[in-house]
Amino acid sequence: MNLETIDWADLELRPAETLRGEAPNDWSDFQLKLGRPVVLEARKYFKDAETKDQAIELLKNESDFFYIRIPVSVKPSQQWGVGLLGVSIDLTNPQGDAEAWSMMPERVDDEQKLSISAKLSPSLKFSKAELSLGAVEAGSQFVAYQPHVYAYNLGTNNPAWEFTPTSGHQVRGIQLLHLVVRQPRKSQTKGKMHVTVELKRAGGLIWRLLGYRKGQTEEHVDFDIP
Numbered sequence: 001m002n003l004e005t006i007d008w009a010d011l012e013l014r015p016a017e018t019l020r021g022e023a024p025n026d027w028s029d030f031q032l033k034l035g036r037p038v039v040l041e042a043r044k045y046f047k048d049a050e051t052k053d054q055a056i057e058l059l060k061n062e063s064d065f066f067y068i069r070i071p072v073s074v075k076p077s078q079q080w081g082v083g084l085l086g087v088s089i090d091l092t093n094p095q096g097d098a099e100a101w102s103m104m105p106e107r108v109d110d111e112q113k114l115s116i117s118a119k120l121s122p123s124l125k126f127s128k129a130e131l132s133l134g135a136v137e138a139g140s141q142f143v144a145y146q147p148h149v150y151a152y153n154l155g156t157n158n159p160a161w162e163f164t165p166t167s168g169h170q171v172r173g174i175q176l177l178h179l180v181v182r183q184p185r186k187s188q189t190k191g192k193m194h195v196t197v198e199l200k201r202a203g204g205l206i207w208r209l210l211g212y213r214k215g216q217t218e219e220h221v222d223f224d225i226p
Contacts, residue, residue: 006035006036006071007035007036008033008034008035008036008071008073009033009034009035009036009213009214009221010031010032010033010214011032011033011034011195011211011212011213011214012211012212012213012214013027013030013032013197013209013210013211013212014209014210014212014219015207015208015209015210016196016208016209016210027077027080027199027207027209029077029078029079029080030075030076030077030080030199031073031074031075031077032072032073032074032075032195032197032211033072033073034070034071034072034073034193034195034211034221035070035071035072035073036223037068037069037070037191037193037223038067038068038069039066039067039068039223039224039225039226040066040067041064041065041066041067041226042065042066042067042120042124042180043056043060043065043124045067052122053121053122053123053124055123056122056123056124059182061185062184062185063182063183063184063185064182064183064184064185064186064187064226065101065124065180065181065182066180066181066183066189066225066226067118067120067178067179067180068178068179068180068181068191068223068225069118069176069177069178069179070087070089070176070177070178070179070193071174071175071176071177072085072087072174072175072176072177072195073173073174073175074171074172074173074175074197075172076170076171076172079201080199080200080201081165081170081171081199081200081201082163082165082170082171082172082197082198082199082200083164083165083198083199083200083206084162084163084164084196084197084198085162085163085164085171085195085196085197085198086160086161086162086163086194086195086196086197087160087161087177087193087194087195088158088159088160088161088193088194088196089158089159089160089179089191089192089193089194090157090158090191090192090194090220091157091158091159091181091183091189091190091191091225092157092189092190092192093183093184093187093188093189093190094187095184095187096183096184096187097157097183097184098157098181098182098183098184098189098225099155099156099157099181099182099183100153100154100155100156100157100159100179100180100181101124101125101155101180101181101182102120102124102125102126102154102178102179102180103126103151103154103159103161103177103178103179103180104118104126104151104177104178104179105149105151105161105177105178106150106151106154107149107150107151108147108148108149108150109148118178120180124180125180126178126180147163147164147165147166147169147170147171148163148164148165148166149161149162149163149175150162159179161177163175181225183225188224188225188226189224189225190222190223190224190225191222191223191224191225192220192221192222193220193221193222193223194210194211194219194220195210195211195221196208196209196210196211197209197211
């Protein structure tokens with residue numbers, strides 16, 4: 001996997017509400033993109049996951065595990081910055097419960113540079129491939145998580161992440177979200193992604209916007225597992 005092969009789609013931002021201020025505004029120079037999710041069978045793709053784990057061995061006859069990578073790209077404009085970026089996913093499966101088995105990043109309080117290639121342990125939990133901030137090899141691909149990042153709702157059917165700026169860094173650039181979903185064997189889960197962004201500018205005006213695929217009337221982006 002590499003960043004050059006991501007299939008990007010521009011999201012059209014439509015207002016949900018004005019949190020502060022009244023006048024209508026133009027945020028067309030603010031760019032928010034969502035990459036096509038990559039969905040892979042976790043135990044086949046990750047070599048480390050082939051090692052037997054007692055819990056996974058007990059679950060394998062009733063559950064399938066899939067890895068999903070979700071790219072998000074944020075490009076602030078001169079007048080608009082991000083106060084909060086939220087990505088949430090609703091998982092529905094007609095044959096039973098689908099749940100977020102593992103999520104990455106789970107929490108970022110200080111700057112981290114992580115390889116774009118996720119690693120899974122035998123228990124199908126993510127292992128961070130963290131790079132030294134001062135020793136990134138030439139040509140290596142990584143994502144720098146500079147704002148605060150928090151994951152929510154692990155073990156449920158509605159995992160979510162929130163990004164907020166720090167005093168020294170905006171929410172900007174490419175962010176990769178990694179997720180392992182456990183679902184009933186030989187079934188299909190529908191994923192609905194919701195993207196919310198709070199834009200702010202000098203003067204205190206704040207808008208909460210929802211991301212739509214262009215031409216769509218519903219504020220979610222769908223994908224199937226598997």
